[in-house]
Amino acid sequence: xxxxxxxxxxxxxxxxxxxxxxxxxxxxxxxxxxxxxxxxxxxxxxxxxxxxxxxxxxxxxxxxxxxxxxxxxxxxxxxxxxxxxxxxxxxxxxxxxxxxxxxxxxxxxxxxxxxxxxxxxxxxxxxxxxxxxxxxxxxxxxxxxxxxxxxxxxxxxxxxxxxxxxxxxxxxxxxxxxxxxxxxxxxxxxxxxxxxxxxxxxxxxxxxxxxxxxxxxxxxxxxxxxxxxxxxxxxxxxxxxxxxxxxxxxxxxxxxxxxxxxxxxxxxxxxxxxxxxxxxxxxxxxxxxxxxxxxxxxxxxxxxxxxxxxxxxxxxxxxxxxxxxxxxxxxxxxxxxxxxxxxxxxxxxxxxxxxxxxxxxxxxxxxxxxxxxxxxxxxxxxxxxxxxxxxxxxxxxxxxxxxxxxxxxxxxxxxxxxxxxxxxxxxxxxxxxxxxxxxxxxxxxxxxxxxxxxxxxxxxxxxxxxxxxxxxxxxxxxxxxxxxxxxxxxxxxxxxxxxxxxxxxxxxxxxxxxxxxxxxxxxxxxxxxxxxxxxxxxxxxxxxx
Numbered sequence: 001x002x003x004x005x006x007x008x009x010x011x012x013x014x015x016x017x018x019x020x021x022x023x024x025x026x027x028x029x030x031x032x033x034x035x036x037x038x039x040x041x042x043x044x045x046x047x048x049x050x051x052x053x054x055x056x057x058x059x060x061x062x063x064x065x066x067x068x069x070x071x072x073x074x075x076x077x078x079x080x081x082x083x084x085x086x087x088x089x090x091x092x093x094x095x096x097x098x099x100x101x102x103x104x105x106x107x108x109x110x111x112x113x114x115x116x117x118x119x120x121x122x123x124x125x126x127x128x129x130x131x132x133x134x135x136x137x138x139x140x141x142x143x144x145x146x147x148x149x150x151x152x153x154x155x156x157x158x159x160x161x162x163x164x165x166x167x168x169x170x171x172x173x174x175x176x177x178x179x180x181x182x183x184x185x186x187x188x189x190x191x192x193x194x195x196x197x198x199x200x201x202x203x204x205x206x207x208x209x210x211x212x213x214x215x216x217x218x219x220x221x222x223x224x225x226x227x228x229x230x231x232x233x234x235x236x237x238x239x240x241x242x243x244x245x246x247x248x249x250x251x252x253x254x255x256x257x258x259x260x261x262x263x264x265x266x267x268x269x270x271x272x273x274x275x276x277x278x279x280x281x282x283x284x285x286x287x288x289x290x291x292x293x294x295x296x297x298x299x300x301x302x303x304x305x306x307x308x309x310x311x312x313x314x315x316x317x318x319x320x321x322x323x324x325x326x327x328x329x330x331x332x333x334x335x336x337x338x339x340x341x342x343x344x345x346x347x348x349x350x351x352x353x354x355x356x357x358x359x360x361x362x363x364x365x366x367x368x369x370x371x372x373x374x375x376x377x378x379x380x381x382x383x384x385x386x387x388x389x390x391x392x393x394x395x396x397x398x399x400x401x402x403x404x405x406x407x408x409x410x411x412x413x414x415x416x417x418x419x420x421x422x423x424x425x426x427x428x429x430x431x432x433x434x435x436x437x438x439x440x441x442x443x444x445x446x447x448x449x450x451x452x453x454x455x456x457x458x459x460x461x462x463x464x465x466x467x468x469x470x471x472x473x474x475x476x477x478x479x480x481x482x483x484x485x486x487x488x489x490x491x492x493x494x495x496x497x498x499x500x501x502x503x504x505x506x507x508x509x510x511x512x513x514x515x516x517x518x519x520x521x522x523x524x525x526x527x528x529x530x531x532x533x534x535x536x537x538x539x540x541x542x543x544x545x
Contacts, residue, residue: 028387030394030481031447032365034064035132035488038139038511045143045513048531051496051504053147055431057424057441060136060195060490061450062187063129064369066107069122071348072359073104074325079316079350079359080307082323088312092381096307096360099376103363106373108331108340116193118186121340125187125194127372132488133191137198139511144494147439150205176439177211183445184215184240191488192239192444209439212239244423245445247271247416248452263419270416277412278401289471290396291354299389300357303382313353322351361390369487396472398481402451407465414452421456424493425538431495432503432534447485454484454491458517459509486510495534503534516540 111117111124215236250271257268325344405413454462513530523536
């Protein structure tokens with residue numbers, strides 16, 4: 001994406017007071033929840049007297065997206081087609097058939113005609129998701145206006161004393177860099193680019209400061225080449241860092257780190273251990289137990305009975321009806337200039353009322369993120385009580401597969417985030433040492449990165465594990481997907497320095513001030529302050545260093 005070409009269009013279409021698209025139903029979407037507008041006052045964000053902003057860094061999930069593949073939608077469409085052939089649809093079921101088609105069409109064409117989207121189709125950000133990141137960037141700029149000004153420029157409202165303090169900062173040999181990194185997946189890359197666009201639209205001089213570091217080279221190219229296929233890493237675009245931003249799926253062919261002395265070795269091994277847990281019989285049995293809950297089956301029957309005739313529901317419940325996401329589909333844009341031909345892989349199977357209801361819940365949650373592209377109301381198919389049941393199930397699955405997980409497993413679910421946490425501290429180490437080369441470090445990734453990072457940080461309500469003997473539930477755990485990782489979820493660390501050279505750090509979680517782990521309370525610069533002395537905070541998280 002060329003930021004210079006897009007900055008003018010961005011400036012014309014965005015204003016600082018733009019609001020996110022309103023939601024008629026802001027509930028039961030869990031990790032598919034559209035990004036919530038922050039409710040925080042200027043007083044809550046004000047730095048301590050005598051401190052001025054010197055650096056910021058961000059980890060953000062991509063913005064609202066469509067479905068990642070033609071899976072649940074096509075499988076459910078095949079089920080509806082089968083019922084239609086048997087004349088077993090209710091009037092509501094007939095309406096669902098039309099809306100699933102709209103859902104598939106919208107996803108197949110997602111991003112077509114949108115500047116900056118390279119390959120239209122499933123998995124892309126929606127207009128809503130693009131706006132989430134543009135507005136996130138605008139608010140970052142508003143919170144830290146002095147940080148993003150050209151060298152020597154003053155900010156309206158800046159005092160003479162503050163201006164004098166700024167003049168004492170160590171001078172960099174060249175304009176300070178804004179590092180832009182992502183996982184390399186399209187929706188994460190695009191989120192970063194749209195975010196950067198919005199900054200440049202507000203301050204065009206920032207364009208020259210944006211740097212996308214070279215993609216990390218594989219550590220064992222020789223073995224990778226002989227194992228078949230091209231050498232890993234060769235096609236990764238600049239700014240890609242899988243060890244920081246896609247650590248949940250590192251693999252031996254593309255990411256092998258074989259030297260135990262390599263700083264990335266521990267993260268690579270932690271990723272392999274986590275992926276082994278996802279495949280383990282222990283986890284699969286726990287997930288099967290979650291799915292076998294009577295209240296979940298009851299909710300599913302209430303949903304499918306509204307869509308299908310009783311005989312069809314009985315046949316589905318007894319295993320006499322089964323469908324999967326098979327077949328070819330073809331969708332063409334209204335202007336006839338783009339066609340997307342897709343084939344189902346047959347791996348998503350529906351052979352029970354619960355399978356059907358959970359597939360519908362997936363479309364229900366996705367629709368909340370596609371308000372611009374999809375003219376269909378999926379709330380009419382899932383009454384609130386049943387949607388709440390499926391949301392609770394979704395949270396339970398996420399808790400064990402992405403979240404803090406079992407106490408008996410120790411840090412298995414989040415140890416792989418250590419390289420990312422180290423990267424946050426390394427940036428601040430440089431700032432504390434007087435290195436002014438980096439103005440900001442902006443990282444764009446996925447829920448699978450945000451969630452373990454929050455757990456590793458030990459954040460309240462986001463890191464508490466459960467013993468194997470205590471099943472996850474809303475009464476036993478405060479962990480909720482909609483709070484930990486909605487779309488565009490983000491963790492921001494702002495660094496401030498005073499005249500004595502002391503560096504204070506403030507964390508924002510989804511743009512709200514958030515405390516570090518309770519064990520670091522001694523690092524606060526004052527009781528109840530959200531600002532922490534960096535040297536003490538560093539010792540709290542790195543006691544052995």
